[in-house]
Amino acid sequence: MILEQLGSELGLAVHGDKSHDVSALASIATAGPGQLSFVVGRKYTNALKNSRAGAVIVPANMLDDSPGNALVSDDPYASYASASWLLYPTPAPSLGIHATAVIHPDAQVSPRASIGPYSIVGQGSTIHEEVVVESHCTIGRGVTIGAGSTLFSRVTLYDRITLGERCRIQSGAVIGSEGFGYAWTNGGWRQIQQVGGVLVGNDVHVGANTTIDCGAIEPTVIEDGVIMDNQIQIAHNVVIGRNTAIAGCVGIAGSTRIGSHCQIGGACNIVGHLTITDQVIINAASLVTRSIGESGRYGSGMPLQEQSAWRRSFVNLGKLDELFRRVRRVERLSGNSGSQ
Amino acid sequence: MILEQLGSELGLAVHGDKSHDVSALASIATAGPGQLSFVVGRKYTNALKNSRAGAVIVPANMLDDSPGNALVSDDPYASYASASWLLYPTPAPSLGIHATAVIHPDAQVSPRASIGPYSIVGQGSTIHEEVVVESHCTIGRGVTIGAGSTLFSRVTLYDRITLGERCRIQSGAVIGSEGFGYAWTNGGWRQIQQVGGVLVGNDVHVGANTTIDCGAIEPTVIEDGVIMDNQIQIAHNVVIGRNTAIAGCVGIAGSTRIGSHCQIGGACNIVGHLTITDQVIINAASLVTRSIGESGRYGSGMPLQEQSAWRRSFVNLGKLDELFRRVRRVERLSGNSGSQ
Amino acid sequence: MILEQLGSELGLAVHGDKSHDVSALASIATAGPGQLSFVVGRKYTNALKNSRAGAVIVPANMLDDSPGNALVSDDPYASYASASWLLYPTPAPSLGIHATAVIHPDAQVSPRASIGPYSIVGQGSTIHEEVVVESHCTIGRGVTIGAGSTLFSRVTLYDRITLGERCRIQSGAVIGSEGFGYAWTNGGWRQIQQVGGVLVGNDVHVGANTTIDCGAIEPTVIEDGVIMDNQIQIAHNVVIGRNTAIAGCVGIAGSTRIGSHCQIGGACNIVGHLTITDQVIINAASLVTRSIGESGRYGSGMPLQEQSAWRRSFVNLGKLDELFRRVRRVERLSGNSGSQ
Incomplete structure (x- = not known):
């Protein structure tokens, strides 16, 4: 893609040779003439000056340090994120329902959706336009998947799940498994029926092998713009606020409410029935046993030492x-x- | 369902209007006239007095505080658990073997079992009556599944697994994967063949994406009535005693024996070759490095602090x-x- | 199998009755006349003297303590590992492509490979000889699987994955899921396209429900001989050196490089962008927040105490x-x- 077109698609001014061609991304240290890179601030000045990149996305105050072609952005990292989709477009899925997919007669699948081999859509479910369901997915009863969402292969949605638009669910994720609710009685555990379902907003990303349990009576709720990494466990009736980011291997126990714009570090564990306010940042591998009423940074993990x-x-x-x-x-x- | 019928099915005395109709569950604070709720003790007295619930399951000593219809129970929470299955019955599965299921000619499937689309039953396996196997399950060779058990979609049982009656295995669970046994030799790891299988008792529940490895020579054993949440890892030759409850994200290393009636908090990790006695309660996110010979409560996780x-x-x-x-x-x- | 044949296959001298028959493995304490066991050193001298095993693999300096038949080995545990595959051979898979597998016309599958029911091989992928792909696997576009590798049922390989020879991938594992890379911009998270793929060497073992993300631009790399247990999470652009062993439930964050011949204990968490040198041993449940430049043993987890x-x-x-x-x-x- 020539820089003129790239600048036009990204809404950025191009300095240097507008007809130069780039076809790939690379870090500022390794990029060659056919590659696009970026720098976010002064600590990369030297790397920028020595770069052999075909073009670099720079903030305005670093333009003079750029030895070659440059695109000027208020937010180079975000522009780089956008460029990544232009240089590496996702192959278009084949529209329509694969011959081996099993669609319940009472399900509604948009003719502009794509349902892959061996996937299953249950009774009363609705799949909107531009949805991509890859292979081996099971979509239960009474499920809605909003426009533009993607389920990679081998995703399970149990019954009564609502997924918003433009969601992205990685392989092996399970949404709507039965919440862990039991009464001890007569010398044994009696399970409590879990019927609350899961309500997932728009632009929610769910990582590989992440699990989200259905609520007991009310739904488990994941609000718009939440991003979740791999192997996260969300128990029943948890509520996660808008745009909160959760790194891998986090566990959140039942009925805990997490605010918006939080960042939960990898492998944190949060016990049940807590309330965490907005804009809380928690360091990796922390254990949260009390509610958090004030925004800020928190931690608890003990860092590594030599064994003795x-x-x-x-x-x-x-x-x-x-x-x-x-x-x-x-x-x-x-x-x-x-x-x- | 009218209260008279509900009381009859639950074996509880009904006070008030026996023809009143309830169709859903709700918490005591939010329940309306069409809903059933419950209270377990004195600390809910005010909530009970102000409740608008169509009916409330109460202990006998709180009957006088109930403003409306009441069902009297020795154990209101257990009665509520039972009521949940009456008010929200699970849809009956379609009996029989789906046309796309692949059943080995030497497997035995009860005509009263249900095998879903794209599931596979291997050589020499036996599926008893009232078993439900949903879609995309793989059942290996020499597996037995006892009457009334349910495998949700996308469960893997490797070879030589015995599952008892009324078990419930959530989506993505893997039972019988190869135990992590290696000898270091000649500058590389040589794997040790794992042939012990897994022996799962009756009334065992296994959460979504939980993994249970097969034993090396002897089986890994999960005794009757054990309940396990999502994303638990059980290594080879672990033994878990009757009615022990394990919350999400717990890891238990090889050959450790856990007693009966224990409660293991979420995200605990237990190292290998330990023995933990009966009725041990371990707080969330604890690390267990020694055997525990006395019943009681234990913990080790460091709770969260403000970062500085x-x-x-x-x-x-x-x-x-x-x-x-x-x-x-x-x-x-x-x-x-x-x-x- | 008679001891003469066993000794010949293992390259070990047999003492005692070479025509004695053993058909199973057992621990030194429980082995009976039809079983083979092993001892690794002096602390098992008494157990050896009292053993009823049909034969025992012993080091040369314990031969005199053996009451019955013995095979002498420099490394009894490694010989035992080899014996496990002779006494319990894996059933040969049926060669060829199952009628229900979906193979892209541009994929190449060796006639000496085995592709199980309902598995999928994408465009431009190559499956070499002696590869076994069990049921419900999805193999994406541009994937290579080297000779002799095994994918158990329900494994996902995304696009652009290279797997070496003799790899062994347990059920539910996901290789190549999208790395967790996002830019915060305009009040939301913008995902960065992840195109680096995953490069897996020879003789790599991956546990059940383990996830390995694809790299952003450069690949995530797992070098030859790495063994990984269940439910491990490897983030994008991690590099794991030769013969490193990783126990269950470990999380390794993005761009961290781990040396060769390391041993990472169960449930450790390692934050991103670190470098860990060769031959580092980390105790279970440790949190690694800094690079490690010296070989040795390290730890951080707090062991369990009685609750008060x-x-x-x-x-x-x-x-x-x-x-x-x-x-x-x-x-x-x-x-x-x-x-x-």
Whole structure:
């Protein structure tokens, strides 16, 4: 794609040779003449000056440092994200229903949707236009999939799931599995029927092998613009607010409500029945056991140590009661009560 | 369903208008006239007094506080669990084998079982009556599935798996994958053949995308009444005792034995070759590195702190060796040896 | 199998009755006359002396302690691993393409490969000889699977995946799902196209429900001989060096490079953009937040305590700032500055 066309599609001014051709993306350090790269700020000035890239997306204040062709953007990283879809367009799916797909007679599938081999659409479900359902998906009863959404291969939607528009669900994800609700009685666990379904907004992305349970009575809710990585577990009746981003391997227990614009680090675990306000950032591998009422950054994980230091750390931790007692004793002996 | 019928099916006495009709469940705070709710004890007295529910399941000692129709139960939560299946019955599956299912000629499938589209039953396997196998399941060789069990869509059972009666396996679960057993030799890992299979008792529930490895020589064992949430990993030759409940994202390493009636909190990790006795409760996100010989509650996870406090916590933890030395020194200077 | 044949196949000398027949494996404590067992060193001397096993694989220096038939090996555990495949051979798959498999006309499948029911091979993909693809697998576009590799049922390979020879991929694994790359712009997340694919070497094992994301521009790389357990999450552009072993439930964030011959304990989490050198061993459930430049053993997880002790531990941890202040005060009062 020549830079003139790229600039026009991205809405960016092009400096240098507008007829230069780029066909791929690369990092600023490795990009060659046929590749497009980007820099986001001053700490990349040297890398930019030495770059051999065919073109670089730069902020206006770095244009003078660019040795070759440049596209000027207020937000180079976002422009780069957009360019990625122009340079690597997704192959168009074949429209229509594959001969091996099993569609219930009471389901409605738009003639502009694509249903792949061996996929199944259940009774009373509606698949809107531009939806792509790849192979081996099971779509239950009473499901709605909004326009432009994509289910990669091997996705399960149980009954009573509503998916918004432009959602993107990676392979192996399960939405609507039975919430973990049981009463202990007569020496055994009696399961409670889970009928709340799942309500997923627009522009929600769900990672590979992520699981989202259906609600008990009310639905589990994922609001618009939420992005979720792989192997996340969302229990029944969780609510996740708009545009919250959740990294891989996070677990969120039942009925917890997470605000909008939060960022949950990888492998965090959040216990049930909490409320977390908007714009909370939680570091990787943290354990959240209380509600969070104030925006800000939080953490709890213990970082790695060399093994003998790590062992001493937790041995010492177990001896703190004793240390507090010893300090109180020397305070008394030195005539200091411990209060100022 | 009218209250008279509901009371009769649940074995509960009905107080008030026995012809009143309820069709749904709701929490005590939100239930309206067409809905059934429940309360378990005194702390819900005010909520009960103000409830607009069509009927409430109450303990006998709260009947006088009920403003409307009531069903009296020794265990309101368990009665509510039972009511959930009466008010929201699961649609009956279509009996028989779907035309697209692939059944090995040496497999035995009860005419009263249901095998869904694109599912596969291997050589020498037996599927008993009232079993429901949804779509895209793979059932290997020499598998037995007991009466009344349900496999939701996209479940894999490898070879040599025995599943008891009334089990319930959510979508994406894998039972019998090869245990992680390797010998290091000649500069590489040599895998050890895993042939022990998995023995799953009656009334066992397995969550979505949970994995249970087959044993090396002896089977991995899940005893009767065990309930497991989503994304749990059970390694080879683990034994889990009767009625133990395991929340989501737990990992249990090889050959560990867990007793009966335990409750393992979400995201706990238990290392291999341990023995945990009966009736042990472990808090969420704990790390278990030693056997547990006494019933009781245990934990290890560090709860969340605001980020700067959290950083100080582990900086302080690393300085404890120094602090112990400083305390010993002031003890000597103050004439106190540190012993009482 | 008689011991003479077993010894010949394993390259081991047989002592005792070479015509004795064994048909199964067992541990040294439980093995009976028809079973083969092994011991690795002196701590099993008593068990060996009392063993009723039909034969035992022993190191040369324990041959005199063997009460019955013995096979002498420099590495009894590795010999036992090899014996496991002789005594429990995997049933040969039926060669060829199942009638229900969907093979793109531009794909190349060796006539000596096996493609199971309902599996799909996409455009431009190549499946080499002795490859076994079980049921319900989806193989995307431009994929190569090297000779002798096995995909168990329900494995997804996205587009642009290269798998080496003799790989073994358990059920539910996903290789090549879209990496978690987004730019925040105009009040929403804009996804970055992920086109780097995944490059998997020879003799790589991938556990059940493990996920490996495709790289953004460059591939995610798993080098030769890496073994991975179940439910591991490998983010985009991670590189894992030769023969590294990773236990279950580990998460590795984007662009982190792990050296060769490392051992990563179960449930470890490793944040992004780190470099870990060769021969690093990390204990279970550790959090890695910094690069590791030296081989050795590392850890961070806090082991379990009885609940009241655990609560005191982290209450004490929160009071350490105060304790440090109190110790400084008594040091001043006792005329000691805190420096030696």
